[in-house]
Amino acid sequence: MKVVIKKYSHQKIERKWQKFWATQQIFKATADNHHPKYYALDMFAYPSGDGLHVGHPRGYTATDILARYHRMLGHNVMRPVGWDAFGLPAENYAIKIGQPPAKLTKANIVRFSKQVKSLGFAYDWNRELNTADPSYYKWTQWIFKILYDNGYAYQKEACVNWCPKDKTVLANEQVVDGCCYRCGAVVEQKNLKQWFFKITDFADELACHPDKLDWPESTKTGQKNWVGKSEGAEIEFKIKSEKSRIKVFTTRPDTLFGATYLVLAPEHPLIKRIVTKEQKHKIEKYIKDARLKSVLDRTVAKEKTGVFTGACAINPATESEIPIWVADYVVTDYGTGAIMAVPAHDDRDFEFATKHKLPITEVVESDQSKLPYVGHGKLINSGRFTGQSSQIAGADMAETFGGKITVQYKLHDWLVSRQRYWGAPIPIIHLADGGVRSVDVEELPIKLPTDVDFKPTGESPLALSKKFQSGVAKKYGKGARRELDTMDTFVCSSWYFLRYCDPHNATEFAGAESLKHWMPVDLYIGGSEHTNGHLLYARFIVKVLHKLGYINFNEPFLKLRHQGLILGTDGEKMSKSKGNVINPDEVIEVFGADALRMYEMFMGPFDQPLPWNTAGIEGVRRFLNRVWSLKPVAKAPETDRAIHKLIKKVTDDIEQMKFNTIVSSCMEFVNLAIDRGITKSALERLVMLLAPMTPHIAEEIYQKLGHKQSIFVSDWPKFDPKLLLEDSVTVAVQVNGRLRGTLSVSPTADEAEVEKLAIALPSLATHIEGKKVVKRHYVPGRIINLIVK
RNA sequence: GGGCGAGUGGUGGAAUGGUAUACACGAAGGACUUAAAAUCCUUUGCCGCAAGGCUUGUGGGUUCGACUCCCACCUCGCCCACCA
Numbered sequence: 001m002k003v004v005i006k007k008y009s010h011q012k013i014e015r016k017w018q019k020f021w022a023t024q025q026i027f028k029a030t031a032d033n034h035h036p037k038y039y040a041l042d043m044f045a046y047p048s049g050d051g052l053h054v055g056h057p058r059g060y061t062a063t064d065i066l067a068r069y070h071r072m073l074g075h076n077v078m079r080p081v082g083w084d085a086f087g088l089p090a091e092n093y094a095i096k097i098g099q100p101p102a103k104l105t106k107a108n109i110v111r112f113s114k115q116v117k118s119l120g121f122a123y124d125w126n127r128e129l130n131t132a133d134p135s136y137y138k139w140t141q142w143i144f145k146i147l148y149d150n151g152y153a154y155q156k157e158a159c160v161n162w163c164p165k166d167k168t169v170l171a172n173e174q175v176v177d178g179c180c181y182r183c184g185a186v187v188e189q190k191n192l193k194q195w196f197f198k199i200t201d202f203a204d205e206l207a208c209h210p211d212k213l214d215w216p217e218s219t220k221t222g223q224k225n226w227v228g229k230s231e232g233a234e235i236e237f238k239i240k241s242e243k244s245r246i247k248v249f250t251t252r253p254d255t256l257f258g259a260t261y262l263v264l265a266p267e268h269p270l271i272k273r274i275v276t277k278e279q280k281h282k283i284e285k286y287i288k289d290a291r292l293k294s295v296l297d298r299t300v301a302k303e304k305t306g307v308f309t310g311a312c313a314i315n316p317a318t319e320s321e322i323p324i325w326v327a328d329y330v331v332t333d334y335g336t337g338a339i340m341a342v343p344a345h346d347d348r349d350f351e352f353a354t355k356h357k358l359p360i361t362e363v364v365e366s367d368q369s370k371l372p373y374v375g376h377g378k379l380i381n382s383g384r385f386t387g388q389s390s391q392i393a394g395a396d397m398a399e400t401f402g403g404k405i406t407v408q409y410k411l412h413d414w415l416v417s418r419q420r421y422w423g424a425p426i427p428i429i430h431l432a433d434g435g436v437r438s439v440d441v442e443e444l445p446i447k448l449p450t451d452v453d454f455k456p457t458g459e460s461p462l463a464l465s466k467k468f469q470s471g472v473a474k475k476y477g478k479g480a481r482r483e484l485d486t487m488d489t490f491v492c493s494s495w496y497f498l499r500y501c502d503p504h505n506a507t508e509f510a511g512a513e514s515l516k517h518w519m520p521v522d523l524y525i526g527g528s529e530h531t532n533g534h535l536l537y538a539r540f541i542v543k544v545l546h547k548l549g550y551i552n553f554n555e556p557f558l559k560l561r562h563q564g565l566i567l568g569t570d571g572e573k574m575s576k577s578k579g580n581v582i583n584p585d586e587v588i589e590v591f592g593a594d595a596l597r598m599y600e601m602f603m604g605p606f607d608q609p610l611p612w613n614t615a616g617i618e619g620v621r622r623f624l625n626r627v628w629s630l631k632p633v634a635k636a637p638e639t640d641r642a643i644h645k646l647i648k649k650v651t652d653d654i655e656q657m658k659f660n661t662i663v664s665s666c667m668e669f670v671n672l673a674i675d676r677g678i679t680k681s682a683l684e685r686l687v688m689l690l691a692p693m694t695p696h697i698a699e700e701i702y703q704k705l706g707h708k709q710s711i712f713v714s715d716w717p718k719f720d721p722k723l724l725l726e727d728s729v730t731v732a733v734q735v736n737g738r739l740r741g742t743l744s745v746s747p748t749a750d751e752a753e754v755e756k757l758a759i760a761l762p763s764l765a766t767h768i769e770g771k772k773v774v775k776r777h778y779v780p781g782r783i784i785n786l787i788v789k
Numbered sequence: 790g791g792g793c794g795a796g797u798g799g800u801g802g803a804a805u806g807g808u809a810u811a812c813a814c815g816a817a818g819g820a821c822u823u824a825a826a827a828u829c830c831u832u833u834g835c836c837g838c839a840a841g842g843c844u845u846g847u848g849g850g851u852u853c854g855a856c857u858c859c860c861a862c863c864u865c866g867c868c869c870a871c872c873a
Contacts, residue, residue: 602802
């Protein structure tokens with residue numbers, strides 16, 4: 001059949017339908033109890049000055065496909081959009097060019113909105129939100145307040161991560177390889193008084209993912225490892241000639257008899273008290289050096305260094321004196337910052353003991369010749385415990401020598417205060433008598449002042465505002481002052497999915513009815529880099545709100561998927577410095593939004609990182625031109641049959657998010673349609689199947705076929721299972737497991753009949769001549785394997 | 790060091806126990822054109838003139854049959870990491 005391939009004007013039709021959907025409010029979400037609800041969410045964007053990246057549309061398109069598909073299934077769909085507007089990059093850029101971050105952020109949001117709209121996503125713009133808007137951060141502050149009022153937010157002095165370039169503290173989750181996650185500066189450790197959220201109260205819950213959560217296994221184990229639960233014991237060691245004791249944490253209390261020395265982290269407070277005169281100078285120098293080392297240098301150090309304090313402790317089990325050392329292989333922020341070293345049964349202790357000639361005592365029998373042996377076994381040299389199994393004896397031994405069984409987590413409380421301007425002010429008042437309280441709820445929002453120089457100095461820029469403290473003394477008593485730090489932006493983003501349910505509510509963070517209707521999120525798509533940050537924080541906030549009775553669910557995201565990174569054409573991560581960045585605006589200009597959306601789905605499996613290839617998008621655009629050029633004919637039986645298979649395939653693949661094979665199946669179908677023709681009804685169904693992925697061209701063709709309503713209010717096509725069966729099928733014929741020919745038979749042909757036809761095949765002749773079929777294996781409609789001798 | 794993935798043509802990939810290399814890109818040849826673009830047709834895993842043989846990182850195993858399942862190893866990617 002002759003089909004003339006014509007190009008379509010994407011500029012014209014894409015703008016046209018975007019406008020149509022907006023004016024018709026096709027994607028406006030209104031709670032409707034008569035249909036199943038479907039809440040589809042992308043991780044909202046940080047509106048940076050660079051604009052949209054080609055990586056953004058990959059995740060957004062996937063969510064969009066599912067949202068539009070569910071709408072066509074008749075479901076009550078919500079697909080909201082918003083902006084994670086507070087944060088360091090906007091502020092740093094603002095400082096650089098000398099403009100207020102509020103102004104810049106506003107301009108960035110305008111730009112992002114325009115770009116996102118040009119991709120034709122099915123967003124409900126009525127629910128658009130912006131975390132830097134007082135009507136939003138009022139409720140971020142309210143969450144801080146109720147956390148504080150219920151004991152989940154507190155202030156303490158602690159050794160914290162400090163970014164010297166951005167001049168602010170950072171959460172543990174924001175330190176990557178010892179560097180600031182934003183600017184890359186080497187992070188320092190400082191003792192500072194800061195605000196924390198008690199995320200550790202929920203450590204066990206966060207480490208566990210109930211069955212109802214359909215999350216990638218890697219994300220679940222990533223979170224579990226980040227929480228890092230270990231069971232063990234705390235054991236106290238008496239210090240010789242000192243009253244105080246050193247408490248250590250160990251997961252192997254069963255090896256107590258083998259503890260031949262103790263090690264303190266360089267930051268340990270007891271060091272000053274126990275160090276002897278002779279060793280004082282050496283220890284002080286070591287501590288100073290350790291503090292100057294970056295976190296990175298300390299964690300990947302090749303050689304273990306350390307210094308003897310001159311002091312000794314008593315091993316409670318052996319009652320012998322053991323030396324106390326200081327070494328930076330022991331970290332201060334895990335366990336008690338002190339360890340009992342058992343060199344015979346721990347790799348690190350063994351390495352250290354060998355280097356510094358410390359005694360090594362074996363207490364677990366091992367069948368391997370070399371030490372250290374870290375496994376379990378029969379205890380030896382262990383007093384009355386000798387002969388017991390190390391696996392069982394631990395708890396008993398700990399208790400016998402005054403220790404207690406405890407649990408340790410790697411997870412730390414979430415440090416949420418920042419000494420920066422562009423964030424939500426912490427709603428706390430410091431009273432004249434040293435007391436602390438949260439602000440009255442009527443006072444919210446505590447607005448971010450504008451009369452400040454927002455350059456970071458290490459102290460919060462809010463200190464420079466004259467207006468910020470006005471009225472505080474009058475309301476809260478003489479000498480009362482507002483807290484000057486702002487909140488980590490991750491606080492803002494840890495509850496935005498709740499606000500989407502009821503974004504204009506002025507009296508609550510979201511109404512109970514709306515939350516009950518829409519939550520939890522049915523599909524959440526975003527980058528896997530948020531595993532141990534945003535996704536953990538969001539689950540924590542939901543669990544707190546649940547515990548305090550504000551919401552009736554304790555997990556926010558039912559189904560989670562991560563989009564793979566789009567790499568440059570060189571296979572490297574896109575970056576300005578490498579010059580391999582693809583600008584989506586230019587791609588849309590040349591090929592259209594539909595082609596970009598489809599190409600990003602066609603590249604390969606959704607969750608895999610894949611390189612960009614400009615020739616690839618040209619191929620997709622060629623395909624769309626071919627779809628555009630299809631003209632209905634009166635009769636096309638083969639295509640009429642094939643469309644049923646396509647409906648099944650596309651439906652199955654959407655459910656499984658196998659977008660790449662949706663595209664290839666549609667290509668195969670269109671190749672057939674061009675060859676054999678297509679009827680109007682098959683063409684209609686084809687464009688309906690394409691509509692979630694390439695909505696503009698689908699809507700245009702649909703309307704051209706004579707429809708007045710949007711394709712997105714039509715019903716998703718159904719297939720007839722009877723038509724999935726073929727009249728005849730090709731059966732592969734194997735002899736002794738090797739392919740020797742094919743047969744075309746009826747799918748209902750029986751085994752004996754197929755064998756008869758197979759043996760008669762000329763291509764089999766040389767392989768079965770003079771031999772006897774001793775066995776056969778037949779898979780109806782697929783393969784027959786003849787075993788001959 | 791630990792955890793999680795992944796290794797298939799020149800390239801992105803398809804096939805999750807049943808005809809390996811679908812679909813697309815690229816390449817080569819041809820048609821149309823004064824020419825080019827666009828479009829269409831043909832070829833395209835490797836070796837071989839052919840018959841035929843070989844082929845899913847490597848080696849073994851299970852099976853009538855393995856890219857697919859099992860064991861060991863190698864390589865790459867991501868995440869975590871002196872966590873006691």
